[in-house]
Amino acid sequence: MTAKRSLLSGFGGYLPERIVTNDELATWLETSDEWIRARTGIAQRHMAGEGDTAVSMAAHAARQALDYAGATPDDVDAVIVATSTPDQAFPSTAVRVQAELGMTGGFGFDLAAACSGFIYALSMADSLIRSGQARSALVIGSEVYSRILDKTDRGTYVLFGDGAGAVFVTSTDDTAGDAGILSTHLHSDGRYGDLLFVDGATGLHDKPAHLRMNGREVFRHAVGKLSSSVDEALAANGLTHSDVNWLVPHQANLRIIDGVARKLALPPERVVVTVDRHANTSAASIPLALNEAVRDGRINKGDLVLMEALGGGLTWGSALARL
Template identity: 70%
Template sequence: MSDPIRVRLTGVGGYLPRDVVTNDDLALKYGIETSDEWIRTRTGIAQRHIASGDETTASMAAEAARQALDYAGVEASEVDAVLVATATPDQVFPAVAVQVQALLGITTGFGFDLSAACSGFVYALATARALMQAGQAKKILVIGSEVFSRLLDWTDRSTCVLFGDGAGAVLLEASHDGEEGILSTHLHSDGRTGDILYVDGAAGCASATQKLRMQGREVFRHAVVKLSQAVDEALAANNLTGQDIQWMVPHQANLRIIEGMAKKLALPSDRVVVTVDRHANTSAASIPLALNEAVRDGRIRKGDLVLMEALGGGLTWGSALVRM
């Protein structure tokens, strides 16, 4: 009987757009009735990166992927599949993933996009793991890439101050030995709550603005409960407690939610990776961007136990536990 396939995370990468927009810029340059103090106290956000005209979901995803491949010492030609989690594709089709294949010079294997809003990266991790354990691929690029700035109603300060653009990527490799790898993933959705966080229409809807709409208080209320559930599931599935976690890399939506989850796990603040202050909410890109930063600056090391969690429109939510 062969050893079970382990799915190891061997490469990390990230890309942030060139244009940095501070909270003060939103008021002075964008004409939004807001202030740095108002945004910071409610969200923890100080600035965000906004994509320029030549920066797209695909171009950012490809750059993040190049970095992940370089980190792992793997050539693009060795990649069997590309999975891109995004709610902001450049086109209805082809998928961002196949555009990334072309940009990286990958001519074999397969690629597709996955839509689960801010939970997309966790969903993509779970999907890639299942594909690898089924023998469909040995090396998969999993990418979260978003240009949420192009979905925002810039007259609505309750939403436009919250989001930013960017891309993060990881390389996953199949292995038959070692303790490292994705230990478990836990996914959920509930379409009954789809009306509290959504984008108003797309190609399938005849009359729509295609702008992001959110009931912030309702999203916050659901986030606390549902993320706690997903975290408890991950710990129970692996017979662990919060004290066993070395690092939490959460979806970067709101500092108060992040702090609440850290408190639940009894994790000190220096064991929680926070980028929301500088990146804002980059949706499916937020976890891999934060992971890339913490791995590259030496905080997260080989062997560390890392918990990831996210909640997004749908509502969708989930968690993943990874031994680096």
């Protein structure tokens, strides 16, 4: 079998029209713009309107990614959607996106790894392509966290936003070149499942199904686990911190992002930050940040891009790719 490599060929994103500032939250929640910025770096977030769903946002981002790549839905073999906030328990968000795109072939499935979902989904797409089971895949993160937040809990409500991001991943036989996904690295540790979770689901009707988080403990784990995952990716490819052109981290908290960047000795100008405007969009945050940085010209062909995320589970991981 001819060896394959996965290329990041298209990028897309969608953010709901409604923007909610910290000052607006402060009109009904016991908080302030100063309090939120100091602890998180967040100034505003996008929140879904009545017409926004995990499916509609994912489909919008997917169309942009295909358009960027000069591709059509007929060119897609697989749709993988990372989401913790699907519109339905089933059918999956992915097959609904297939229908929205007009696809009648290929396959699709959802993946739940909370804020690490995009890294997990990208790893699955890479494995499918390398094994020859798919020639291409839409990898999408789509989240509507505003619908699982407790409006009385300022410790969580101020942190999250809604949106979707997508990449179109294609195969190449040119393994002599250095473009494409170099490696992905996934981890989880269920002992820490109660640090960040949703207290309810389809099978637990007596629970409110709100997001709950021990922010202090999540922060304590985040910097160390993310830094080690990043080092793991570099070591696997015989690279060093100085080889990295861009760090595109999960956008959870500016203090976590800064902490990881300092451990890697990466200057701020080499870190893509959107948390100030998007807040934490969970599985959508990395592809949204990628889409922005590619389209505004910061990330260019040939750049080495390092991605990392940590989420409920705890789950965490990294991916290294050259565009």
